[in-house]
Structures are given as structure tokens and as C-alpha cells.
Amino acid sequence: MSTQDKVTINKLPTGVPGLDEIVGGGLPEFSFNIIAGAPGSGKTTLAHQFVFANATPERPALYFTVLGESAIKMLRYQQQYTFFDPAKLPGAIRFINLSQVVLDKDLGAVLEQITREVEKANPAVVVVDSFRTMVRKPQSDMELQSFIQRLALFLASWQATTFLIGEYAEDELRDNPIFTVADGLFWLRQAAERNSIVRKLQIVKLRGQDSVPGLHTFRITDAGVQAFSRTFGLTGHAKNPPSHRRLSFGIPELDKMLGGGVREGDSVLVAGSSGTGKSVLATQFIAEGIRQGEPGIVAVFEERPQAYAERATSLGLDLETPQKEGKLTILYLRPLDLSVDETMHSILDAVQKIGAKRLVIDSLAGFEMALSPGFRADFRESLYRMIFALTGIGVTILSTVEVDESFTEFPFSTYSISFLTDDIIRLRYVSIDGQLRKIMVVIKMRGGNHAKDIREYEITDKGVVILGKRLTNYQALISGIPIHSDRPVSTEEPALDTGIEHKT
Amino acid sequence: MKIRLETRDLARRLLIYESEADKSSVPEVSPTLRVYEKLRQSLSAFAGVAGFQSLASRALALAKSEDPRLTEAHLSEDGTLQGLGEIDRQIDLHKTAGAETPSAASVILIARLLSLLHIFLGETLTASLLRVTWPGAALDDRNSAHGRNT
Numbered sequence: 292m293s294t295q296d297k298v299t300i301n302k303l304p305t306g307v308p309g310l311d312e313i314v315g316g317g318l319p320e321f322s323f324n325i326i327a328g329a330p331g332s333g334k335t336t337l338a339h340q341f342v343f344a345n346a347t348p349e350r351p352a353l354y355f356t357v358l359g360e361s362a363i364k365m366l367r368y369q370q371q372y373t374f375f376d377p378a379k380l381p382g383a384i385r386f387i388n389l390s391q392v393v394l395d396k397d398l399g400a401v402l403e404q405i406t407r408e409v410e411k412a413n414p415a416v417v418v419v420d421s422f423r424t425m426v427r428k429p430q431s432d433m434e435l436q437s438f439i440q441r442l443a444l445f446l447a448s449w450q451a452t453t454f455l456i457g458e459y460a461e462d463e464l465r466d467n468p469i470f471t472v473a474d475g476l477f478w479l480r481q482a483a484e485r486n487s488i489v490r491k492l493q494i495v496k497l498r499g500q501d502s503v504p505g506l507h508t509f510r511i512t513d514a515g516v517q518a519f520s521r522t523f524g525l526t527g528h529a530k531n532p533p534s535h536r537r538l539s540f541g542i543p544e545l546d547k548m549l550g551g552g553v554r555e556g557d558s559v560l561v562a563g564s565s566g567t568g569k570s571v572l573a574t575q576f577i578a579e580g581i582r583q584g585e586p587g588i589v590a591v592f593e594e595r596p597q598a599y600a601e602r603a604t605s606l607g608l609d610l611e612t613p614q615k616e617g618k619l620t621i622l623y624l625r626p627l628d629l630s631v632d633e634t635m636h637s638i639l640d641a642v643q644k645i646g647a648k649r650l651v652i653d654s655l656a657g658f659e660m661a662l663s664p665g666f667r668a669d670f671r672e673s674l675y676r677m678i679f680a681l682t683g684i685g686v687t688i689l690s691t692v693e694v695d696e697s698f699t700e701f702p703f704s705t706y707s708i709s710f711l712t713d714d715i716i717r718l719r720y721v722s723i724d725g726q727l728r729k730i731m732v733v734i735k736m737r738g739g740n741h742a743k744d745i746r747e748y749e750i751t752d753k754g755v756v757i758l759g760k761r762l763t764n765y766q767a768l769i770s771g772i773p774i775h776s777d778r779p780v781s782t783e784e785p786a787l788d789t790g791i792e793h794k795t
Numbered sequence: 796m797k798i799r800l801e802t803r804d805l806a807r808r809l810l811i812y813e814s815e816a817d818k819s820s821v822p823e824v825s826p827t828l829r830v831y832e833k834l835r836q837s838l839s840a841f842a843g844v845a846g847f848q849s850l851a852s853r854a855l856a857l858a859k860s861e862d863p864r865l866t867e868a869h870l871s872e873d874g875t876l877q878g879l880g881e882i883d884r885q886i887d888l889h890k891t892a893g894a895e896t897p898s899a900a901s902v903i904l905i906a907r908l909l910s911l912l913h914i915f916l917g918e919t920l921t922a923s924l925l926r927v928t929w930p931g932a933a934l935d936d937r938n939s940a941h942g943r944n945t
Binding site for chain 2: 356361362363366367377378380381382385386387388390391
């Protein structure tokens with residue numbers, strides 16, 4: 292069948308930020324959908340958002356309530372959400388209580404009343420809340436199946452998009468005819484993980500639509516339900532072609548070590564123990580970007596934006612002015628029950644708002660701590676998705692990570708995430724001549740040459756300053772306890788590696 | 796908890812509106828009952844009979860504590876107001892200097908119900924509900940003649 296012959300299914304806005312992306316662009320018009328989940332999982336709020344986004348006085352929404360929450364109480368609470376527009380009631384959104392007919396009569400009478408109301412109002416949207424209580428009275432499977440079939444048929448024929456809300460358990464999925472008849476099945480879950488509550492949404496099925504599979508986190512705020520797609524809202528986003536541009540740190544010697552700078556769109560890991568200057572390096576990276584007209588984002592987890600900017604000032608770097616000019620955003624993400632998807636949402640919002648080209652995540656340990664315990668288990672997988680998504684749109688990411696200083700080993704990262712990064716810069720302390728000094732080495736640059744040199748550096752009021760040439764008069768520098776040799780200090784330019792990747 | 800002056804005024808205007816409406820068609824039904832019945836039907840449709848009944852029972856209890864003339868009044872299972880009987884005439888409209896004025900008891904009962912709606916639904920939603928229930932009434936215009944849209 293050619294594209295021209297196919298029926299066009301209109302997609303309706305869900306009214307839930309992030310959900311349109313998850314359901315493949317919007318909810319199919321005239322579809323018959325179930326919202327299932329435990330009490331308090333956000334079913335009613337989600338339905339209300341859809342209703343408020345789509346109801347008009349000409350094609351209103353009929354909201355049938357049954358024996359669950361009373362409409363008066365429901366409206367009392369729901370009007371606290373910002374999406375709630377009281378002007379839409381009762382013209383565009385009409386609440387109708389079916390309790391009496393459900394209590395006194397059979398399903399045939401219930402269907403009759405729904406039919407009457409629908410024929411009278413010609414609604415675009417119909418919600419039954421809760422459908423579960425409507426069919427709770429004992430009846431045969433055939434009666435129930437027949438009722439559901441007739442209801443679905445009638446509402447679709449009357450060109451209504453329908454939501455049935457119900458408190459279902461997941462083991463009911465196989466046997467309940469309602470799930471067979473439904474075009475769409477939205478399952479909302481909330482689970483306690485240690486001291487955090489994690490909410491997840493799954494589109495179990497959605498006919499005729501290319502929805503994003505898997506569990507998506509969502510949050511309920513004063514704006515209602517907000518969903519965070521596992522694809523981070525980047526479905527259909529144009530991928531930036533790989534760039535050969537090199538981005539400077541603003542530290543000429545380091546740029547040389549990196550073969551001219553970090554490749555645009557790379558993910559860089561700066562690893563080192565506490566006090567080695569990871570954040571200083573990250574700040575210089577972002578400040579140099581701004582100096583070169585590349586807006587940046589700094590996601591901080593361990594200190595507040597003001598403190599971060601003040602520390603930059605002490606290094607002679609002005610982060611206040613670019614913030615005022617919209618060239619820099621410092622995001623402080625500290626709630627303890629974040630999901631990576633939410634964090635990504637905040638970062639992507641900021642990236643899109645200022646057209647950021649550079650992103651600093653300072654630090655991965657802080658990021659992990661800000662996540663709900665349940666998400667920490669998936670931290671590596673989440674980081675992979677996040678880095679892949681962001682570098683895919685041309686953002687260069689620099690993450691800092693603290694590693695335990697060891698004088699017998701040289702770990703690149705405590706998270707075993709170095710495989711996620713294109714480039715690794717390792718900072719560490721060494722004991723030389725009775726002093727605890729600092730050295731830096733580029734461990735890896737994916738697809739590019741980099742210096743093999745181990746360089747000493749200091750942190751001054753100008754930031755990270757690389758001293759002299761490579762240290763040739765010491766052996767076993769990376770052990771942290773080098774042995775002095777009689778070789779003179781090198782005067783050579785940094786020798787570049789051929790780009791062979793190291794096993795990490 | 797006192798009834799706000801604005802709510803009393805709204806109740807009074809609804810009662811006056813109903814006293815002017817359908818005088819000839821249903822003369823035996825008092826304005827108090829007509830206002831109450833319209834609220835009952837409108838609220839029961841979206842909140843359910845039980846939802847309205849529980850709200851009305853609270854309103855009646857509060858009103859009784861303010862005006863002993865309502866002592867005999869009670870609600871049936873479907874939320875209809877009963878037992879006004881003889882007192883209905885006393886508590887309903889007075890003729891005062893040629894103008895009809897709702898009695899204090901009528902105003903209190905209706906105002907108590909409206910107050911609860913304000914508490915639970917908020918003023919905006921309550922106003923929307925009343926506009927649908929009394930489409931011909933100018934409920935926002937206190938200066939309109941007999942509460943009617945002109």
C-alpha cells in the first residue's frame with residue numbers, strides 16, 4: 292500500500308511534558324487506552340493533563356467518575372496543578388458521576404448512561420475513573436468482555452479518544468480482556484528504593500505508533516506529571532557530523548599534549564585524587580570555550596553555583612559575566628532522588644537554551660550521589676546513554692572523577708567507565724625531593740595522537756600551569772614514588788603517541 | 796466559622812432570583828427549596844448523589860446551629876431537603892415594605908452550602924458551576940435588578 296493510501300492517524304498532544312516523545316509524537320486520535328497502576332502512581336493526574344490539553348467547548352471532555360475518589364475532592368487537589376485551567380469547567384470539561392447506576396444496576400445500564408451522555412455532548416475525550424470499580428461487581432467473563440467490546444466500539448465510533456483508569460496488578464495482564472481490547476496501555480509504577488521513591492512509566496502497548504520501549508522515569512511536580520524519555524528527547528534530533536576541530540583548554544602546553552586540543556564532540560575524563568586540580572582544569576576548559584565564543588554548561592553537584600563562580604574568580608576567570616550574558620549556565624543538581632534522565636533533561640534544556648558546545652560534569656561521584664539509590668546501580672549504563680546522546684549532538688563533555696590515590700596502582704577511574712570516554716587525562720601526586728608534587732599524563736585519545744610525556748604542573752592563581760618539559764630524570768613516576776635517575780631534564784617538545792588505545 | 800458577607804449576598808441573590816422565576820408555574824415550591832434542588836441536581840451529576848448528600852448534611856448541620864428554625868429540616872438518602880413544612884413559609888420570603896427579602900434562615904442554609912463549595916472547589920469553579928446552573932442569572936452583578944441578566 293502506498294503512503295497515499297494509508298489512513299492518517301492524527302496525534303493528539305498528551306499535555307505531559309516528555310510523554311509525546313515517548314509515545315511516538317502524540318497519542319493516536321480515537322484510541323482506546325488504559326492507564327494502569329497502583330494508588331498514588333499519578334494515573335488521574337496524567338489523565339487530567341490529557342483532558343486539559345485537548346478539551347474544547349465544541350468537542351468537550353467527559354470525565355466519568357465512579358466509586359473511587361469523589362469529584363469534589365479530586366478537583367480540590369487537581370486545581371493545585373499549574374495545568375489546571377478552571378475556565379475549562381464545566382464547558383469544555385464535564386464531570387459526570389456514575390456511582391448510582393453502577394451500584395444499583397448492571398453493566399448494560401452503565402453503558403446506556405455513557406451512551407446517552409456521549410451522544411448528548413459529542414466529546415473528543417472520554418475518561419472513566421476508575422474503570423476498575425465500574426466492573427468490580429460479580430459478572431460472567433462473557434458479560435464483562437461484551438461490555439468492554441461494546442464500550443470500546445461505541446467510543447471509537449463516536450470519535451472519542453478514551454482513557455480508562457484502573458488499579459491493576461501486573462499479573463492481571465494476561466487474563467483481563469480489557470488489555471486485549473485496548474489500543475494503548477500505560478503502566479505507572481512507583482517503588483521505594485531505600486529512602487527514595489522512584490516513579491517509572493512504561494508504554495506496554497500502543498497500536499499504530501512507534502513508541503519508545505522500556506521504563507521511563509517520571510516525576511510529579513506542581514506542573515503535574517513530567518516524563519523523561521530514555522532517549523532523552525533526542526529522537527529525530529539531527530546528529531552533528533564528526534568534527535575535526537580541536538578545542539583548547541586555554542593551557543597551551545596541555546593543548547600540545549593533546550595533539551592540538553580536545554576533538555570537538557569527544558567525551559573527556561579528568562581523573563585524579565582530591566586536590567589535584569580536576570575542577571580547576573574543568574573551569575579553565577569551560578572559560579576558554581566562552582572566550583572563543585562557545586557557550587558552556589557546568590553541572591555541579593558538590594558545591595553551589597555561587598561558590599563555583601567565586602573559585603573561578605580566584606583563578607582570574609570570570610564566570611559571572613558570561614552567566615549574565617547567557618553564555619554560561621551553572622546547573623546545581625543536588626536532590627538525592629534524581630534519575631539520570633531527569634538530570635539529562637535539565638542539561639539538555641540548558642544546552643538548547645544557550646546553544647552550549649561544552650559541558651562540564653563536576654563530578655561523576657557527586658552525580659552518582661545525587662541519584663536515587665536504584666539508579667546508582669545502573670550508573671554506568673545511564674552514563675553511556677547520556678554521553679552518547681550529548682556527544683551525538685556535538686557537545687564536548689568533560690567529566691571529572693576522583694580516584695583513590697594509590698602508590699602501587701595507577702587506576703584511571705573508580706567507576707570502570709573509562710571505556711565510555713574518548714580521552715583520559717590523569718592527574719596524580721608524586722613524592723619528589725621531599726615534596727608532594729603533581730604530575731599529569733594523557734592516557735588516551737581516541738582516534739588522535741597525544742603526548743606520551745609525563746609533565747609536572749602546579750595550581751597557581753592563574754589555574755593549572757604546566758612546568759618545564761617532561762620529567763626525564765625520574766623513573767617510575769606513575770607509581771607516585773619515583774626513583775631519581777641521572778638523566779638530564781628533557782628539553783624536547785612533547786612526543787606524540789600514535790593514538791594506539793590503552794586497555795583500561 | 797463565619798459565613799463571608801459575599802457568600803451571604805450570593806445566596807440572597809439566588810433566592811431572590813428564584814422567587815422571581817416561575818412564580819406562576821410552581822407556586823407551592825418555596826425559593827429555598829428551588830435553589831437547593833437546583834444545586835442538588837447540578838452537584839449530584841458530577842459529584843454523585845452520595846457526594847452531594849454528605850456535603851449538604853454538613854451545610855445543614857452548620858445552618859441549624861445558627862438558626863433554630865431549621866431544626867426540623869433533614870435530608871433524605873438522595874440528598875433532597877425535607878422537613879421544612881410549616882416553617883418553610885416562615886423562613887422563606889418576607890414582604891418588607893413591598894419588596895421581597897429572603898429570610899435569614901434561608902440565606903444561612905444556602906450560604907452554608909455555597910461556603911463549602913468555596914472551600915472544596917474554590918471560588919472560580921463554584922462560580923462556573925453556578926453559571927451553568929443559573930444561566931439566566933447575573934450572579935457577578937450585584938446591582939442588577941433581581942439578579943437577572945439584562
